Amino acid sequence: MGRVILCTGKTANIPYRMKKLGFSIYSVEELCYCIREHTFLMDEEVVCRELAEWLKEECGLAELASTLFGFLRKKAGAADFLTAILEYTAYYPANEIRKIGQFLKADSRRDEIEKKKQIGDYLAFHGKYELAMEQYRSLLAECGDDMGAAAGIRHNMGYVSSRLFLFEQAAKLFLEAYALSGEQESLIQSLAAKRLALDEKGYVDYIAEGPETYYEASMELEKRVEQSAQQWESSRQAVALEGIRMEKARNAEECQRMLEDAAQQLREKYRRMMYADGREPDGSEQ
Numbered sequence: 001m002g003r004v005i006l007c008t009g010k011t012a013n014i015p016y017r018m019k020k021l022g023f024s025i026y027s028v029e030e031l032c033y034c035i036r037e038h039t040f041l042m043d044e045e046v047v048c049r050e051l052a053e054w055l056k057e058e059c060g061l062a063e064l065a066s067t068l069f070g071f072l073r074k075k076a077g078a079a080d081f082l083t084a085i086l087e088y089t090a091y092y093p094a095n096e097i098r099k100i101g102q103f104l105k106a107d108s109r110r111d112e113i114e115k116k117k118q119i120g121d122y123l124a125f126h127g128k129y130e131l132a133m134e135q136y137r138s139l140l141a142e143c144g145d146d147m148g149a150a151a152g153i154r155h156n157m158g159y160v161s162s163r164l165f166l167f168e169q170a171a172k173l174f175l176e177a178y179a180l181s182g183e184q185e186s187l188i189q190s191l192a193a194k195r196l197a198l199d200e201k202g203y204v205d206y207i208a209e210g211p212e213t214y215y216e217a218s219m220e221l222e223k224r225v226e227q228s229a230q231q232w233e234s235s236r237q238a239v240a241l242e243g244i245r246m247e248k249a250r251n252a253e254e255c256q257r258m259l260e261d262a263a264q265q266l267r268e269k270y271r272r273m274m275y276a277d278g279r280e281p282d283g284s285e286q
Contacts, residue, residue: 008089012058016051020119022128028059032091035082039103041119047072047081064088079104113142113149121156129160136160151181158189167197187217188224195221
């Protein structure tokens with residue numbers, strides 16, 4: 001049997017928004033879980049008066065808030081501030097809290113641009129594409145003459161753009177990354193985005209009018225496309241679509257219902273990707 005965890009304070013009526021994670025929390029336990037599960041995203045931005053006041057007013061934790069206000073007056077870092085929250089709630093064992101604190105102290109010495117890039121990568125990997133793009137854009141302004149960093153950021157922005165079906169934008173960003181780094185992978189990805197943005201003739205003309213490197217990269221791309229097509233044919237999604245096609249021949253009404261269910265799942269996935277909690281920017285649900 002696992003250990004019993006007693007809740008501390010109360011559930012908030014007004015949630016606290018974890019901006020970098022893209023969701024809201026309603027209790028100090030949820031806050032502790034965020035600190036542990038997303039430790040490398042915890043930085044000086046989390047160390048703020050708003051969080052301390054939320055814990056006091058919404059969670060009824062005046063004593064903890066008082067401690068945090070003291071850290072704010074001393075201009076303490078994220079390690080001390082967040083460790084105090086973990087120790088107060090005792091949500092995790094002491095040895096685990098110590099490890100989190102050690103990581104946070106080491107993390108504060110990491111290169112700031114690399115840290116911010118990892119945050120953008122995390123957001124992109126978890127489908128928070130708009131938040132990731134905001135992070136990458138702000139990073140580009142900080143890169144200065146560091147062409148290697150700028151190339152990596154532009155490449156990742158190209159990836160995010162392609163996930164948003166902005167293929168022309170993705171092609172441009174990948175190509176800019178290639179111009180900075182000379183990495184063939186960026187060129188291949190740029191051609192892949194162009195392949196999706198243009199019709200067949202337009203794409204062939206684009207390759208023909210480009211330098212020799214375009215043709216070489218396009219051959220590698222076609223090889224990958226063929227491999228992907230073979231993998232798709234044996235995938236669960238392909239099997240499911242074939243099942244729907246066969247069902248359509250037998251029962252058109254049931255087939256329509258299955259298609260509507262699949263479309264609804266895709267819409268819900270898109271909302272989660274674009275807006276935290278499936279809500280539009282004005283807070284309404286579609």
